[in-house]
Amino acid sequence: MIRPLHRTLPLVALALIASQVCAQAADTPSVTIALDEVKAHIDPQFYGLMTEEINFAYEGGLYGELLRNRSFKGEAGLAYQADTPIYWSALGAAQIALDHSVRLNRALDLSLSLDATGASAEHPAGIANTGYWGVPVRANTPYRASFFARAQGAAGPVTLSIVDKDGHAVASGVVSGLTDTWQRYDVTLRTGAVAPSPAATFTLTTTTPGKIWLQQVSLFGPTYGNRPNGLRPDLMNKLAAMRPGFIRLPGGNYLEGDTFGQRFDWKATLGPVEQRPGHRSPWNYWSTDGMGLLEMLEWSQDLKAEPVLAVFAGYALNGQHVSLAGDLAPFIQDALDEIEYVTGDAATNWGARRIADGHPAPFGLHYIEVGNEDFFDSSGSYDQRFSAFYKAIKAKYPNLRIISTAPLSATPSQRPDVIDEHTYAFGGEAEMYGRVRDYDLRSRTEPKVMVGEWATHDGWRMPTLRAALADAAYLIGLERNADLVVMESYAPLLANLSHIGGGAHDNSVQWAPNLIGYDALNVYGTPSYHVLQMFGSNRGDDVLGTVAGNVPSFTIGGKTYPSLYWLATRRQSDGRVQIKLVNRGTHAQPLRITLRGAHFVADHGTLTVLAGKDPGDTNSLDKPDAIVPLTVPVGGLSREFVRTLPAYSVSVLDFEAR
Numbered sequence: 234m235i236r237p238l239h240r241t242l243p244l245v246a247l248a249l250i251a252s253q254v255c256a257q258a259a260d261t262p263s264v265t266i267a268l269d270e271v272k273a274h275i276d277p278q279f280y281g282l283m284t285e286e287i288n289f290a291y292e293g294g295l296y297g298e299l300l301r302n303r304s305f306k307g308e309a310g311l312a313y314q315a316d317t318p319i320y321w322s323a324l325g326a327a328q329i330a331l332d333h334s335v336r337l338n339r340a341l342d343l344s345l346s347l348d349a350t351g352a353s354a355e356h357p358a359g360i361a362n363t364g365y366w367g368v369p370v371r372a373n374t375p376y377r378a379s380f381f382a383r384a385q386g387a388a389g390p391v392t393l394s395i396v397d398k399d400g401h402a403v404a405s406g407v408v409s410g411l412t413d414t415w416q417r418y419d420v421t422l423r424t425g426a427v428a429p430s431p432a433a434t435f436t437l438t439t440t441t442p443g444k445i446w447l448q449q450v451s452l453f454g455p456t457y458g459n460r461p462n463g464l465r466p467d468l469m470n471k472l473a474a475m476r477p478g479f480i481r482l483p484g485g486n487y488l489e490g491d492t493f494g495q496r497f498d499w500k501a502t503l504g505p506v507e508q509r510p511g512h513r514s515p516w517n518y519w520s521t522d523g524m525g526l527l528e529m530l531e532w533s534q535d536l537k538a539e540p541v542l543a544v545f546a547g548y549a550l551n552g553q554h555v556s557l558a559g560d561l562a563p564f565i566q567d568a569l570d571e572i573e574y575v576t577g578d579a580a581t582n583w584g585a586r587r588i589a590d591g592h593p594a595p596f597g598l599h600y601i602e603v604g605n606e607d608f609f610d611s612s613g614s615y616d617q618r619f620s621a622f623y624k625a626i627k628a629k630y631p632n633l634r635i636i637s638t639a640p641l642s643a644t645p646s647q648r649p650d651v652i653d654e655h656t657y658a659f660g661g662e663a664e665m666y667g668r669v670r671d672y673d674l675r676s677r678t679e680p681k682v683m684v685g686e687w688a689t690h691d692g693w694r695m696p697t698l699r700a701a702l703a704d705a706a707y708l709i710g711l712e713r714n715a716d717l718v719v720m721e722s723y724a725p726l727l728a729n730l731s732h733i734g735g736g737a738h739d740n741s742v743q744w745a746p747n748l749i750g751y752d753a754l755n756v757y758g759t760p761s762y763h764v765l766q767m768f769g770s771n772r773g774d775d776v777l778g779t780v781a782g783n784v785p786s787f788t789i790g791g792k793t794y795p796s797l798y799w800l801a802t803r804r805q806s807d808g809r810v811q812i813k814l815v816n817r818g819t820h821a822q823p824l825r826i827t828l829r830g831a832h833f834v835a836d837h838g839t840l841t842v843l844a845g846k847d848p849g850d851t852n853s854l855d856k857p858d859a860i861v862p863l864t865v866p867v868g869g870l871s872r873e874f875v876r877t878l879p880a881y882s883v884s885v886l887d888f889e890a891r
């Protein structure tokens with residue numbers, strides 16, 4: 234969207250808008266764009282998202298549940314588990330404990346027992362939960378609370394409240410009629426004109442003496458598109474703005490688990506949420522699996538993106554792997570069932586199951602990824618595993634494209650359709666600039682590539698402008714090679730920044746950098762997010778030929794790299810041209826742009842610029858908009874024109890040219 238021009242635009246914006254056609258020195262850097270030379274076609278799914286349960290990306294992030302450890306199974310099996318339900322505390326005269334003998338069902342095979350025999354009108358007894366480092370409060374907002382309960386004799390009524398940090402209830406609801414059999418109870422809590430806060434607490438209390446067993450105590454605020462069991466709207470809006478073509482799911486390490494028993498067992502993530510046992514994520518915290526396979530598929534659909542479905546392939550992070558062909562059969566069948574769940578109709582077992590789960594229409598699906606990072610499997614079993622999955626999937630679904638997660642040399646028995654390559658630049662910007670031309674040099678006889686995980690690291694922190702500039706240059710290198718590189722997804726995507734350095738099991742961030750940061754109430758995009766948003770929403774269909782001259786350079790650690798990066802694309806639907814430019818230089822850089830073979834060039838277009846004074850700058854929860862793109866109309870375009878790129882900037886110029 235073009236922001237309206239305004240008198241108070243900063244000077245930098247006015248400088249961008251002003252026609253920049255002026256006399257330039259003969260050695261001005263230049264880019265000539267050949268409108269008549271199409272070098273590659275860009276897959277409409279080129280820009281995507283990589284996600285998994287890491288950094289509290291789903292639980293405590295995208296997934297709308299606001300209470301932590303709603304099923305009381307959290308961290309079960311981890312060494313530090315106590316008998317008391319972790320993340321829940323007793324209020325007033327209450328005594329609480331985990332009760333393994335009173336179970337809601339086989340999946341949620343324990344409960345929280347709330348002994349409120351000491352409760353009175355003056356001394357309510359109950360439980361409290363502070364969510365994921367705070368329950369968020371917004372003004373005039375409905376919250377849906379629910380829980381399963383069973384009581385010893387008569388009990389209740391119980392009051393459910395959201396309590397602000399000063400101890401005042403900002404929303405409350407009452408439930409009565411608890412009996413000695415398990416039942417679900419629902420109540421809406423509604424805030425009034427309260428101040429927004431990320432730091433509230435949820436409480437469930439009673440003033441009547443008695444004993445109550447609880448399970449699946451849940452609180453949701455409004456969700457994206459009002460989906461039940463849905464997703465956090467502010468995060469979804471950020472993702473939607475990126476216009477992703479695909480979502481690679483469910484991981485990542487999260488697909489594999491530390492052991493086979495901790496893999497993403499998709500069948501255990503279906504159906505009513507209280508029937509899902511949950512499991513431990515390899516990133517060291519509990520997943521309720523409220524964000525199950527169907528929720529992930531619907532999430533893709535809501536973003537108009539397709540899933541790139543990674544199937545468990547008989548290899549876990551601890552090295553456990555299937556080495557005998559016969560032992561692979563159940564895992565292959567599981568993958569075939571999963572594909573049927575995603576794409577099948579009512580006549581198929583698993584298609585019928587998806588319909589019963591509430592989603593009649595099949596999902597679009599073109600890519601299946603076999604495992605994750607199987608280049609780590611030093612046993613050499615991936616060749617056999619990949620080949621067996623490939624043949625079984627192709628036999629039933631010949632049109633699906635199968636992605637390998639190891640180099641071509643690891644799968645001599647079966648050539649993959651696509652290879653997922655992970656290209657994190659742990660060494661920082663210099664390493665990433667050094668990779669910009671990697672795919673220019675790759676033989677075109679090799680399989681297509683998905684760069685399924687990549688990022689420029691700049692220390693253990695969220696991306697700086699410095700990292701974002703290198704990310705933009707790398708992306709230009711990927712898109713320029715769109716005949717070979719069919720998809721890309723930066724990783725990781727999401728990070729809850731509420732509690733960094735909280736110890737092994739209470740740290741909200743396990744990996745940095747990440748594209749988007751948030752706490753319970755606020756969300757912001759990093760400079761790298763803005764680069765991906767700018768590029769993803771300025772897609773072309775054709776990569777046009779370019780020739781550059783007098784390209785300037787800069788030096789890091791004694792090595793010299795170009796400081797200017799460019800890419801020209803054209804959209805087929807409206808013939809508009811997009812020029813993506815990166816200036817890593819320390820000063821403003823004039824650039825002569827020539828359109829070769831053009832018989833018409835509109836004299837105006839749209840320019841989006843992300844820039845900052847210091848490459849070490851970044852955005853944060855406190856300063857979410859320190860570095861954000863500015864979109865303005867520009868004039869003075871023609872078959873040849875000069876534009877000056879600000880220091881440390883990424884620009885996208887979009888205009889009509891034929």
Ligand code: AHR
Nearest residue numbers: 485486487606724725744
């Ligand atoms: O993106 C974080 C992790 O990096 C992924 O889970 C894994 O695939 C890779 O090693």
